Amino acid sequence: MMSSEFFWEWFLPGIWITIQVTLYSAALAGVVAFAIGTLRTSRLWIVRFLSGAYFEIFRGTSALVLMFWMAFALPIMLRIQFVPMAAGVLALGLTYGAYGSEIVRGALAAVPPAQREAGIALNFSRSQRLWKIELPQAWPEMVPPFNNLLIELLKGTALVSTITVADMTFAGGLLRLAKGDSAPIYTLLLVLYFILAFLLTRGMRVVERHAKRRVGQVPEKTGFFSGLREKSATDALTGSTGGVK
Amino acid sequence: MSWNWDNVDAFMPLFWDGVIVTLKALFFGTLIAFALGLVWAIAKRSDQKWISWPVSAVTEFIRNTPLLVQLFFLFYVVPEWGPSMSPLTTGIVGLGLHYSTYTAEVYRAGIDGVPIGQWEAATALSLSKRRTWTAVILPQAIRRVIPALGNYVVAMLKDSPMIATIGALDILGEAQSYSQETFTTEALTVVGVAFIVIAYPASLLLRALERRLVR
Numbered sequence: 001m002m003s004s005e006f007f008w009e010w011f012l013p014g015i016w017i018t019i020q021v022t023l024y025s026a027a028l029a030g031v032v033a034f035a036i037g038t039l040r041t042s043r044l045w046i047v048r049f050l051s052g053a054y055f056e057i058f059r060g061t062s063a064l065v066l067m068f069w070m071a072f073a074l075p076i077m078l079r080i081q082f083v084p085m086a087a088g089v090l091a092l093g094l095t096y097g098a099y100g101s102e103i104v105r106g107a108l109a110a111v112p113p114a115q116r117e118a119g120i121a122l123n124f125s126r127s128q129r130l131w132k133i134e135l136p137q138a139w140p141e142m143v144p145p146f147n148n149l150l151i152e153l154l155k156g157t158a159l160v161s162t163i164t165v166a167d168m169t170f171a172g173g174l175l176r177l178a179k180g181d182s183a184p185i186y187t188l189l190l191v192l193y194f195i196l197a198f199l200l201t202r203g204m205r206v207v208e209r210h211a212k213r214r215v216g217q218v219p220e221k222t223g224f225f226s227g228l229r230e231k232s233a234t235d236a237l238t239g240s241t242g243g244v245k
Numbered sequence: 246m247s248w249n250w251d252n253v254d255a256f257m258p259l260f261w262d263g264v265i266v267t268l269k270a271l272f273f274g275t276l277i278a279f280a281l282g283l284v285w286a287i288a289k290r291s292d293q294k295w296i297s298w299p300v301s302a303v304t305e306f307i308r309n310t311p312l313l314v315q316l317f318f319l320f321y322v323v324p325e326w327g328p329s330m331s332p333l334t335t336g337i338v339g340l341g342l343h344y345s346t347y348t349a350e351v352y353r354a355g356i357d358g359v360p361i362g363q364w365e366a367a368t369a370l371s372l373s374k375r376r377t378w379t380a381v382i383l384p385q386a387i388r389r390v391i392p393a394l395g396n397y398v399v400a401m402l403k404d405s406p407m408i409a410t411i412g413a414l415d416i417l418g419e420a421q422s423y424s425q426e427t428f429t430t431e432a433l434t435v436v437g438v439a440f441i442v443i444a445y446p447a448s449l450l451l452r453a454l455e456r457r458l459v460r
Contacts, residue, residue: 056441056445056448057441059444059448060403060440060441060444060445060448061403061437061440061441061444062402062403062404062405062406062417062437062440063403064404064406064407064409064417065406065417065433065436065437065440066437068417068420068421068433069430069433069434069437072424072430072433073424073430073431073433073434076247076430077247077248077430151309155309155310155311155312156311157311158311158313158314159311159313159407161313162313162410169311169313169314169317172314172317173317176321182317182321182322182325183322183325183326186314186317186318186321186322187318187322189314189317189318190306190310190314190315190318193309193310193311193314194306194309194310197309197310198309
């Protein structure tokens with residue numbers, strides 16, 4: 001079993017780094033998702049085209065390859081220096097932001113057209129309609145798929161270990177080299193990720209309840225395991241579990 | 246900005262070697278994911294609690310933990326107990342197992358989508374349980390879920406570079422070793438572009454398939 005010294009020196013800071021990477025890239029992904037998602041509903045074809053291109057490009061590429069490219073190729077090509085964590089957060093945020101933009105776009109499209117027409121009748125400007133009518137109503141629809149996306153993002157953060165960010169997967173690798181006893185290390189790692197995913201979901205459920213109460217929808221009861229992911233039949237069928245896979 | 250096409254030319258033969266490894270991983274990983282996912286989906290529907298509960302717990306656990314760590318687990322831990330596998334085989338098993346938990350949900354949705362009358366008709370014709378599944382339910386369920394399954398193949402393609410981290414020479418693995426030997430960046434860029442070039446037409450194809458099959 002691992003020595004306690006190693007645990008305190010590497011593993012615990014590693015958990016903290018994993019949480020940090022998750023928070024930073026989730027924040028970036030959130031901004032990208034709302035920006036690209038709303039731009040994709042623009043009236044101007046060029047804006048729609050460019051934001052659509054962003055979606056297709058970042059959804060099309062592999063997050064790990066993008067991360068390697070940002071950590072190793074981009075600094076040389078542009079002659080700039082990146083902290084490894086910045087490259088990791090950028091790659092994750094831009095990739096998962098692209099998936100998130102599809103959630104935002106879909107939820108905006110699901111707002112009944114009459115709501116938009118009512119806004120026009122009240123002489124609301126386009127941005128007022130977006131901020132005061134469309135987004136508040138679309139928000140509760142976005143929360144469950146965003147939850148799935150957040151878990152995908154959390155799992156994705158393990159990738160930053162490959163570009164030498166000392167997250168918990170990286171710490172696990174170091175421990176393996178130091179102790180050679182990999183079974184307890186990797187079992188503990190998997191359990192830790194599961195616990196983090198579970199806690200994230202619980203946190204998101206509070207957000208979900210709050211969002212649904214505001215628009216007067218009652219959140220349905222879910223079981224112990226079913227709570228981890230939103231599993232509506234249509235989501236699974238269209239493969240749009242959080243827009244990811 | 247420095248870019249040298251000679252490096253691209255020199256990398257190309259290695260790139261094609263990597264493509265073959267990536268395609269192997271994708272093909273066999275898909276086979277495992279599609280087959281095992283169906284097993285999970287049917288097991289989860291079992292009315293025997295001792296079957297359905299452990300299967301749900303295990304698949305939820307696999308779904309909510311990173312594929313990368315699972316690959317490390319398979320590569321470093323499993324050989325301590327039993328068979329040691331080559332990096333590519335480990336990658337195939339890892340990808341297949343991980344994505345089987347996603348395809349299980351797809352099958353589940355497809356099976357739930359079969360109208361209840363179909364089950365009742367099978368009972369009325371006193372078909373055996375096995376015949377009900379193979380002749381009535383699954384043919385209808387699977388037809389509807391093909392596009393969704395396809396989505397996961399594309400997702401698996403994008404996750405397949407992870408097998409490079411356990412030493413499989415797929416396209417990322419080849420690009421990495423080439424870049425490290427020559428201190429150049431072009432190979433990584435080529436691989437990044439290759440993914441977009443493959444994934445975009447694939448998603449267009451899936452959308453077309455979806456329009457045809459799901460109505």
